């Protein structure tokens with residue numbers, strides 16, 4: 001039982017634009033896939049549909065060798081199946097405290113739904129220090145997210161995804177706002193996933209980052225998969241030129 | 252088959268309707284208003300009694316709506332129209348002239364139109380209603396008389412001076428009281444209290460606590476008058492502590508009068524305004540009588556005549 | 570955290586200043602219990618509405634139809650009491666209407682996608698019209714209800730002086746505070762107002778949450794109508810209309826942001842008290858009633874400026 005996800009014949013349109021055309025791909029345990037492609041290729045759309053935020057028009061989705069009922073498939077569903085996503089767009093509430101942001105949607109509660117705020121604050125503190133290394137003055141779980149820098153906010157979104165110990169982590173351009181040191185942390189984290197038998201789908205425009213951490217590359221162009229290559233079969237240089245060739249074909 | 256019956260019914264109704272006098276009637280307020288409702292009830296009963304084809308419209312107490320509704324009424328070949336006089340002589344003069352030239356009778360209720368009335372009395376233009384100013388004076392006079400107030404006594408007036416025509420009633424009260432040498436504390440009814448009278452409880456409490464020597468309280472507002480029993484209880488004052496007079500009969504006011512919390516009610520008898528306007532128009536149309544001038548404002552209610560009046564209030568007559 | 574307390578303290582200071590002014594200028598009124606009893610009798614009405622509306626404002630929605638929901642609910646309460654002579658049937662029919670009215674607003678806003686300010690302006694007319702049609706415009710009197718259990722329970726005078734409605738409004742304030750800031754439902758509300766897209770991405774059912782907020786507002790408007798009708802033993806066709814300004818003023822004086830995402834129940838609570846005492850204070854001071862609006866304006870502006878100043882400081 002190596003295969004975690006298998007997507008077959010997936011289609012998606014926004015109004016009249018066909019954004020995804022007949023997408024087929026698999027994701028295995030302990031595998032890191034990089035989704036590459038030009039702006040507007042459909043990468044974000046693909047993972048939004050996979051994570052339940054948007055719906056495919058038509059597709060067959062098999063997770064853990066079980067067919068998923070796409071009608072009822074939503075974010076809660078995806079999370080229950082072990083999928084955790086960090087979206088490209090900001091997904092934090094700026095006016096809310098850090099701890100509330102971390103636990104949004106899966107608060108630590110008692111049977112009546114009341115939040116154990118103390119517990120959430122403790123865990124958040126731990127996360128802030130150990131993952132984000134935010135030991136700066138004034139930063140604590142009760143700070144509003146608006147008091148964090150752009151990079152720190154993105155770090156927070158990633159930390160949130162990591163905390164909940166999921167089987168598959170989907171990261172849509174997670175490093176764009178980060179300083180070199182923080183980028184290193186995120187890449188390191190992705191590498192450690194494999195040791196814990198977890199998988200990852202990474203979207204990035206930085207090919208050397210992608211090459212550094214992934215086992216496989218999927219190149220998406222105009223909503224279609226143009227290449228699906230194992231790392232062992234290609235060098236960084238070759239990958240770069242391949243991507244360029246594909247993109248140039250469409251210019 | 253159904254269609255034929257339907258056609259016959261329409262035909263019949265137009266033939267019979269054309270026999271009847273067709274009167275358009277402005278009830279003044281909104282469909283829901285308590286006052287407009289009683290006026291309309293009066294008009295309806297007159298229409299029933301006299302076999303008049305009555306069309307009631309509502310103007311939400313807005314002058315421009317009153318004018319517009321009147322225009323529509325003239326346009327839809329009415330025999331006669333009862334208008335509310337609020338927009339004034341000037342606003343109505345051309346329209347009324349045109350209507351009367353076309354053979355449509357016009358009369359006014361609630362608010363008088365003195366110029367038009369003197370010009371067209373012979374054409375059946377009359378007036379039924381009360382005058383805000385004189386009815387304010389009348390209530391104040393009656394209250395002073397019954398209460399044996401003297402020079403230097405203190406009275407509170409709670410009214411709506413800032414509203415153009417409506418304010419005349421409070422003005423009448425104040426002037427009458429001051430003529431009698433009574434010291435008047437005037438309080439304006441705020442917009443909120445105007446709509447939700449219960450909000451007046453703390454204002455009343457504050458006033459009474461500050462001015463306990465007040466003898467007479469005049470309230471120029473039906474909803475507030477109705478709340479006086481409740482307010483008195485909230486302020487912890489007893490039924491006989493103050494002489495309270497106000498306007499407009501509602502079930503709560505009746506209760507308050509029965510329990511002596513409210514001592515005197517001035518009644519403009521709106522039902523009569525509706526009824527008599529229609530009667531006058533119908534008679535003038537049929538027999539060419541000239542317009543009548545009727546003041547309905549001299550109604551007073553206290554705990555001696557309340558038992559007769561209470562059941563009628565429930566029916567929307569008083 | 571600290572910044573949050575500054576809000577609460579600043580609003581308390583404003584209340585304190587106003588009260589001190591009243592007590593020093595007219596001690597004969599403000600050192601007597603009577604005036605406070607009258608506050609306890611009537612402030613709860615606008616306060617309940619303001620407390621109930623605060624979460625909606627936090628979620629960046631608005632409901633302008635509550636005065637009209639109150640009108641219909643009050644009518645249903647009074648009329649069904651008269652028809653069935655049973656206060657419990659009347660009570661539940663009334664709240665039932667509030668539920669459906671709120672659901673109606675919620676569906677139009679959330680499912681059809683009409684902005685709530687527009688949708689509820691529309692439904693406000695609809696409900697007001699309904700009240701007029703149902704009642705034919707005549708007021709209802711239910712004097713006998715003063716003897717009933719439900720009247721004692723909700724608007725009776727406990728221990729001979731304490732207006733029961735004050736107890737219920739305080740209970741409601743505590744409850745709504747807990748739900749907003751300690752319950753996961755409240756968490757969703759805060760995030761919806763802050764960043765609805767993010768809330769969606771984090772798996773919050775933003776549609777359902779917002780519909781529940783509208784329903785809650787509907788039910789509480791009906792509950793307020795019950796209190797009002799019991800207190801007055803009377804129903805008027807214009808019931809509810811006077812509360813629109815008072816309720817919004819209470820909320821914004823209290824420090825809840827128009828931009829959504831943050832707000833304070835304590836602030837709304839104190840805001841409602843401030844708004845509730847001003848007019849009578851002005852009358853007691855012997856000033857013209859015409860000053861009331863002016864002073865509302867001054868206080869609202871001062872409060873809003875203080876809040877904005879604090880907000881900006883927090884953002885540096």
Ligand SMILES: Nc1ncnc2c1ncn2[C@@H]1O[C@H](COP(=O)(O)OP(=O)(O)OP(=O)(O)O)[C@@H](O)[C@H]1O
Pocket residue numbers: 014015017019037038039040041042043044045046088
């Ligand atoms: N909500 C939407 N409505 C309409 N069109 C959309 C929507 N979201 C995306 N699109 C269109 O779908 C196409 C794919 O967008 P998508 O965001 O998936 O691209 P991407 O590969 O993630 O690009 P980037 O690298 O710039 O993030 C684009 O042409 C975009 O304009």
Ligand SMILES: [Mg+2]
Pocket residue numbers: 043044045088172
């Ligand atoms: Mg993208």
